[in-house]
Amino acid sequence: MQLMRNATEVSRRSFIAGAAMAGVAATLGLAGCAPQGERNEATAQGSNTKWSEECDVLVVGSGYTGLAAAIEAKSAGADVKVIEKANRAGGNSSLAAGDFAVCNSSVQEREGVQDSIDQYVDDMMVAGLYLNDRDKCRMIAEKSNETWEWTIEMGATWAKNDDGEYFLYPYGGHTVMRSIAQGEGGGANVTGPFVAKLEEMGVEIETKRMLTELVKDDSGRVIGAIVHDKPNGNDAESGTPVAIKANKAVVLASGGFGRDLEFRMAQDPRLDDSVDCTNQEGATAESLRAAVAAGAMAVHTDWIQLLPFMSPDEQGYGVAAFYTDGQASYAPTLNAATGKRIVNELTDRKRYADAILETGQPCVQITCKKALYDNGSGLEDALAAGIATEFSSIEEAAEHYGMPVDAVKAEIDRYNTFVANKTDEDFGKPIPEDAQSIDEAPFYGVRLWPKVHHCMGGVKTDLECRALDMNLKVIPGLYVAGEAAGGIHGACRLGSCATADCLVNGRIAGQNAAKEQAV
Numbered sequence: 001m002q003l004m005r006n007a008t009e010v011s012r013r014s015f016i017a018g019a020a021m022a023g024v025a026a027t028l029g030l031a032g033c034a035p036q037g038e039r040n041e042a043t044a045q046g047s048n049t050k051w052s053e054e055c056d057v058l059v060v061g062s063g064y065t066g067l068a069a070a071i072e073a074k075s076a077g078a079d080v081k082v083i084e085k086a087n088r089a090g091g092n093s094s095l096a097a098g099d100f101a102v103c104n105s106s107v108q109e110r111e112g113v114q115d116s117i118d119q120y121v122d123d124m125m126v127a128g129l130y131l132n133d134r135d136k137c138r139m140i141a142e143k144s145n146e147t148w149e150w151t152i153e154m155g156a157t158w159a160k161n162d163d164g165e166y167f168l169y170p171y172g173g174h175t176v177m178r179s180i181a182q183g184e185g186g187g188a189n190v191t192g193p194f195v196a197k198l199e200e201m202g203v204e205i206e207t208k209r210m211l212t213e214l215v216k217d218d219s220g221r222v223i224g225a226i227v228h229d230k231p232n233g234n235d236a237e238s239g240t241p242v243a244i245k246a247n248k249a250v251v252l253a254s255g256g257f258g259r260d261l262e263f264r265m266a267q268d269p270r271l272d273d274s275v276d277c278t279n280q281e282g283a284t285a286e287s288l289r290a291a292v293a294a295g296a297m298a299v300h301t302d303w304i305q306l307l308p309f310m311s312p313d314e315q316g317y318g319v320a321a322f323y324t325d326g327q328a329s330y331a332p333t334l335n336a337a338t339g340k341r342i343v344n345e346l347t348d349r350k351r352y353a354d355a356i357l358e359t360g361q362p363c364v365q366i367t368c369k370k371a372l373y374d375n376g377s378g379l380e381d382a383l384a385a386g387i388a389t390e391f392s393s394i395e396e397a398a399e400h401y402g403m404p405v406d407a408v409k410a411e412i413d414r415y416n417t418f419v420a421n422k423t424d425e426d427f428g429k430p431i432p433e434d435a436q437s438i439d440e441a442p443f444y445g446v447r448l449w450p451k452v453h454h455c456m457g458g459v460k461t462d463l464e465c466r467a468l469d470m471n472l473k474v475i476p477g478l479y480v481a482g483e484a485a486g487g488i489h490g491a492c493r494l495g496s497c498a499t500a501d502c503l504v505n506g507r508i509a510g511q512n513a514a515k516e517q518a519v
């Protein structure tokens with residue numbers, strides 16, 4: 001698969017698409033589209049594209065990023081169009097657990113957690129192996145709290161505990177508790193209300209519309225896009241091509257490419273079809289290809305995150321993670337062949353996933369009821385789905401998974417001494433004050449094998465979320481944010497930092513797109 005296409009080819013393809021557009025426009029009669037002014041026709045002539053629709057800001061994608069961008073752009077007075085290739089709004093965002101890493105929140109203050117912008121940024125950098133864009137990490141940390149509060153103003157809801165208060169959730173790689181829990185319903189508790197908010201503002205999500213190409217004018221400014229209506233799945237050649245003019249800017253909020261087998265294997269050949277993926281079916285790379293073809297620089301595309309605590313006994317995201325990374329998030333993970341622990345189970349996802357992969361077969365997470373995390377959930381669903389299994393003893397669990405029984409018993413005994421002494425001598429995992437030893441039935445076991453989860457790579461952007469070209473110069477008229485942007489998280493995104501990234505940068509992209517001078 002060819003990643004790079006030069007600008008000449010873009011113009012040529014735009015021309016071909018433009019020729020097709022003439023017919024489309026005639027058929028559609030421009031019904032329902034804003035009237036085209038003299039200036040727009042002149043621009044369209046310049047790029048050989050016959051526009052059939054227009055708007056000020058064209059937002060591509062309807063996850064956290066696109067919805068946040070659209071709300072901001074519309075609030076700033078822009079005429080906004082949101083296109084979405086799936087037949088429903090929400091993307092991965094609406095499937096996500098949805099927890100949000102927020103720095104210096106009122107929830108941290110209430111729970112007495114000391115945090116700082118520097119500490120948040122440092123945590124992201126450590127997980128990202130210092131490959132991250134530090135300034136962007138800082139922006140996310142600084143704006144995380146005002147953005148979380150803004151989501152509530154926009155109608156989003158967040159989980160509350162029995163006292164009716166928002167609460168924090170532990171996440172690997174964060175040195176303090178800062179992730180505000182989303183709870184039942186997950187990311188849809190944000191995307192649903194945001195879609196409703198946009199409807200209220202007069203913006204519909206236009207589903208089954210796939211961006212395949214960006215159109216630039218002679219000065220190199222992005223002035224619109226070729227969009228295929230009613231495509232067949234992710235086939236960028238299918239559907240009816242339509243040219244949409246974006247007078248101010250195009251915002252690419254099209255997410256990652258975890259489901260694009262061919263594209264992801266070109267970045268990381270290990271990620272073939274034997275490695276499952278947590279993403280929705282539409283997480284493919286055609287809009288990244290379009291951005292690169294328009295001259296954008298793609299960075300870090302081979303840093304593809306695997307989620308470690310996934311079950312090989314179900315497909316996709318499934319139900320396992322709500323338990324393995326929820327109620328059981330402190331539990332020890334054992335090498336199935338040796339019965340030994342393999343890692344600090346609260347480390348970042350890369351180190352955790354790499355440690356599991358290195359064993360060459362699914363590992364086993366073992367814990368017991370009294371050691372489960374109080375504020376978590378997921379056990380019942382995992383048991384019902386046959387992902388988790390209940391046992392009356394450690395021996396029974398070890399036998400069930402074909403593990404060396406004595407070694408497993410010895411390892412759990414050793415782990416229990418770490419819990420008692422509050423010191424993990426083997427891997428340095430922080431042991432909470434109220435941690436419980438694993439020594440009382442019922443016991444639970446789950447097999448773990450990583451799945452493709454998040455793309456750290458994408459389009460290089462500046463702090464304003466403007467796309468940058470191969471010379472790190474701004475491509476006028478093109479904004480990129482959320483998982484479609486690359487380089488922010490470096491080698492590994494911390495859990496709950498994607499929500500922060502997408503919402504913070506989605507808002508920035510929308511605000512700045514609306515400020516652009518119309519062409």
Ligand SMILES: Cc1cc2nc3c(=O)[nH]c(=O)nc-3n(C[C@H](O)[C@H](O)[C@H](O)COP(=O)(O)OP(=O)(O)OC[C@H]3O[C@@H](n4cnc5c(N)ncnc54)[C@H](O)[C@@H]3O)c2cc1C
Pocket residue numbers: 060061062063064065066083084085086089090091092093094095096097098099100101187209210211212253254255256278279280282283284286287317453454481482483484495496497498499500502
């Ligand atoms: C199961 C799951 C659980 C997660 N849990 C968490 C969590 O708890 N905390 C956290 O921080 N992160 C979490 N993440 C990661 C996070 O949710 C995602 O990184 C984030 O939702 C991405 O948002 P986005 O708006 O950039 O993209 P998305 O939400 O994926 O939206 C992109 C949209 O663009 C559409 N699109 C793509 N290409 C085109 C095109 N060419 N034309 C038109 N439309 C297009 C897609 O169909 C999609 O609807 C999770 C991810 C998954 C999959």
